[in-house]
Amino acid sequence: MTSRERVLASLRHKEPDRVPIDLGAGTTGIEVEAYDRLKALLGLKGQTKTFVRDHVEVDDPILQQFGIDTRYVRVGGPRGHRVRIEADNSYLDIWGVRWQKPASSLYWDMVAHPIAEPTLEALAAYRWPDPHDPGRTDGIRDRARTLSGQGEYAVVLDNTGFGAFEQGWALRGFENFYMDMVAEPKFAEALIQGVADYQVALYEHVLEEVGPYVDVVMVAEDLGSQDGPLISPETYRRMVKPAQKRVWQFIKSRTDAKLFLHSCGSVRRFIPDLIEIGVDILNPIQVAAAGMDPKELKREFGNDLTFWGGGCDTQRVLTFGTPDDVEREVRRRIRELAPGGGFVFNQIHNIQPGVPPENVVRMFETVLTHGVYPLRG
Numbered sequence: 208m209t210s211r212e213r214v215l216a217s218l219r220h221k222e223p224d225r226v227p228i229d230l231g232a233g234t235t236g237i238e239v240e241a242y243d244r245l246k247a248l249l250g251l252k253g254q255t256k257t258f259v260r261d262h263v264e265v266d267d268p269i270l271q272q273f274g275i276d277t278r279y280v281r282v283g284g285p286r287g288h289r290v291r292i293e294a295d296n297s298y299l300d301i302w303g304v305r306w307q308k309p310a311s312s313l314y315w316d317m318v319a320h321p322i323a324e325p326t327l328e329a330l331a332a333y334r335w336p337d338p339h340d341p342g343r344t345d346g347i348r349d350r351a352r353t354l355s356g357q358g359e360y361a362v363v364l365d366n367t368g369f370g371a372f373e374q375g376w377a378l379r380g381f382e383n384f385y386m387d388m389v390a391e392p393k394f395a396e397a398l399i400q401g402v403a404d405y406q407v408a409l410y411e412h413v414l415e416e417v418g419p420y421v422d423v424v425m426v427a428e429d430l431g432s433q434d435g436p437l438i439s440p441e442t443y444r445r446m447v448k449p450a451q452k453r454v455w456q457f458i459k460s461r462t463d464a465k466l467f468l469h470s471c472g473s474v475r476r477f478i479p480d481l482i483e484i485g486v487d488i489l490n491p492i493q494v495a496a497a498g499m500d501p502k503e504l505k506r507e508f509g510n511d512l513t514f515w516g517g518g519c520d521t522q523r524v525l526t527f528g529t530p531d532d533v534e535r536e537v538r539r540r541i542r543e544l545a546p547g548g549g550f551v552f553n554q555i556h557n558i559q560p561g562v563p564p565e566n567v568v569r570m571f572e573t574v575l576t577h578g579v580y581p582l583r584g
Contacts, residue, residue, distance in 0.1 A: 209359050209360075210277070210360045211276070214551060216548060217513065217549060217551055218551075220510070220513070220547060222547065222548045225578045225580060226541060227276040227552065228276055229551050229552065230269075230273065231277065232365045233262050233365055233366060233557075234427060234556060235515070236262050236263055236265065237567075238557055238559055239255055239261040240261075240313060241559060241560055241562045242265070242558075248565065260306070261313075262557065273575075277360060277362075278363070279364075280362065280364055282365075282413055283342050283343055283346070283347070284342055284343070285337060285340040285343065286340060286341060287342070296309070302377065303321035303333075303334070305319035313560040320377065320378055321378060327394060343409060343413065347413065351416070352420050354420070362421045363423040363424075364425060367406070367426075369427060370402075370406075370454075371402040371428070372430070372438075372450075372451075375395065375402060399450045400450055403450035406454045410454070411457075414458065418461050421464045423465050423466075423467050423488065424466055425467040426458070427469040428447075428451065428468065430471075430472070431471055431472025431477075433472060435473050436476055443477060448480055452485070455486070466487050467489075468486045468489055468490065469490045470489070471556065472496045473498050478507075478508055482512065486512070488513045489508075489516075490553070492515075492516040493517075493522075494517055494540070495555075502543045505549075512549070513549045514549060514550050518540050518555070519536050519570050521554050521557075521558065521559055522555070526566075530563075530565050533573070538573060538577050542582065545580075552578060
């Protein structure tokens, strides 16, 4: 089978020749520090390229070595926009959110938010990024059409940024936005719907370019923490779900591609809602979070969802285990998630700084060896 045939079979809940493997999206990829160590182990030279913050553009030799079945297309930035790193190692994104990476940290954090007050007047004065800027789609049709025409790999549109809920708290600040949802619900709903308006306008242009050529469209909206939902299901259904439905149904009206949702943490209580409003694929399947037992998820939702992720626990095993621990973990997750198809292998979220490169190699080698159908354990 080609890689594309392999992925599409699994998305149809059929068993292909082996479990499909993914690496490379903004939420299924690898971070710079881990990638540089992996390249050193494999004896690969050359500059490490990133596409946003420390998310790596994985080089083709590594994609080939690990049998990666996906290839990505991504929206660009506005024409003329350049990320300018300030003296304090911070920058403004296109939304006006300031990100900073302290010298003592491996991660970029949001440190300032552009909408200072929870009023409709402040929202009206906010300068939204332009979803119609032609830079967002420069070159994207050619890449998608070329990849699709070759027919070798599954073509995936990487997510275009945060969803309406996450971008809402990015614009206001996490604590502020949570208070807004209770104390200023009209403002909070208007902000969420404003982000959804932007997303619909952006996807109208993007999918006009790539809709016929992509097999999967990724969206991202974190709804869970380690221990449970980030907001109550009741608040979610009242304030967030309508905006998600509008954006996701618009996407599905413009392409036959499957809809992939990245949502971290404990999202078990949201899954029926997500299926109802169009999600076909769930990621990252954070097995260490509350209520996210993969066997139970497969049994309850395996007919409706493809599980893309869950293949190796990055919180404990991939980072702190031995290569043998990694192999045992991967083989276990294959047994739990792969039967009957509906599974694309990926570690849980991005491969983080500090992950031993030997563990990364063993992880992918184990899938290639033990992810062959019919499964033998």
